Amino acid sequence: MHKLLHQAEAVLFDFDGSLCRIFATLTDWAAADRVLSVLGLAGVALPPHLITTSDPIEVARFLATVDDREIALRAEQELRAVELEAVAGAAPTPGGHEAFRAVAASGRPVAIVSNNSPEAVEAYLALHRLTGLTDVVLGRMPGRPGSMKPHPYLVTMACMLVEAEPGGCVLIGDSVTDIEAAKAAGTLAIGLASQPDRAAPLQAAGADAVITGMTDLLATA
Ligand SMILES: [Mg+2]
Known part of the structure; x- marks a missing residue:
């Protein structure tokens, strides 16, 4: 991992998980629920797994399959609004900001690549005075859920x-x-397994290294 990070020309950070937990104060359940109610009210039939999901990104993926584009976009707008609200109460990942700052201070370009909306990421960076460390913030595009990672x-x-x-x-x-997205794009990948059971799936997906916390990056960033 040390060598990987040290030799990289540029470092790309995922947002939710790596820099913060976006749905902390405003929970992921509540967020998913709000988007699902937009779909429910519009009469969209929801698959069973979605009715009980607590993952708003799972709901965003489903929007690709909603035939009525207007309803899908309305649900996407609701998700964007919820994500923006959630930013105020997001919980920074221990060592995440420090790692982000350290990589930027090394003079290499840094970018954020997120399945959340870019507006939410930008708002989080502004709130935590991280704006300006990167000018590349890419996130979920409205109406194009298929562009999300993987x-x-x-x-x-x-x-x-x-x-x-x-x-x-x-x-x-x-x-x-x-x-998976990193491998498909041809980049190297460092997996962050903040819980022990998360390491094996990241390794199986092809992670070149797995760390147990963002603080692991600090010594070498
Ligand atoms: Mg993440």
């Missing part, structure tokens, strides 16, 4: 925008979808 689109775009070859970039993320 699709490589956002990772590939980030590499282009920081003007680095994918092979010279490393992505740090806490989800299997982060690792």
Whole structure:
């Protein structure tokens, strides 16, 4: 991991998990529920797994399958509003900001590649005085849920925008979808397993290294 991070030309950070837990004060359940009620009120039939989901991103993925584009966009708008509200009460990941600052201070480009809305990420950066450390913030595009990780689109775009070859970039993320997106885009990947049972799936997805906390990055950033 030390070598990976040290040799990287550019470093890409996932947002939710790596820098903070966005749904902390405003819970993921409440967020998912609000978006689902937009769909429910519009009469969209929901698959059983979605009715009980606590993952707003899972709901965002489902929007790709909603035939009525207007309803899908209305639900996406609601999710964007909820994410923005959630930012105020988001819980910073221990060591996350420090790692982000340390990489930026090393003079290398840093980017954020998130399945959350870019507006929510920008709002979080502003709230925590991290704006200006990166000018590349990529997030979920309205009406294009298929562009979310594990699709490589956002990772590939980030590499282009920081003007680095994918092979010279490393992505740090806490989800299997982060690792899958990184591998598909041709970057290296560091998995963040904040709980012991999260390590094996990240490794299986092809993570080049797995860390147990963002503080692990500090010594070498
Ligand atoms: Mg994440």
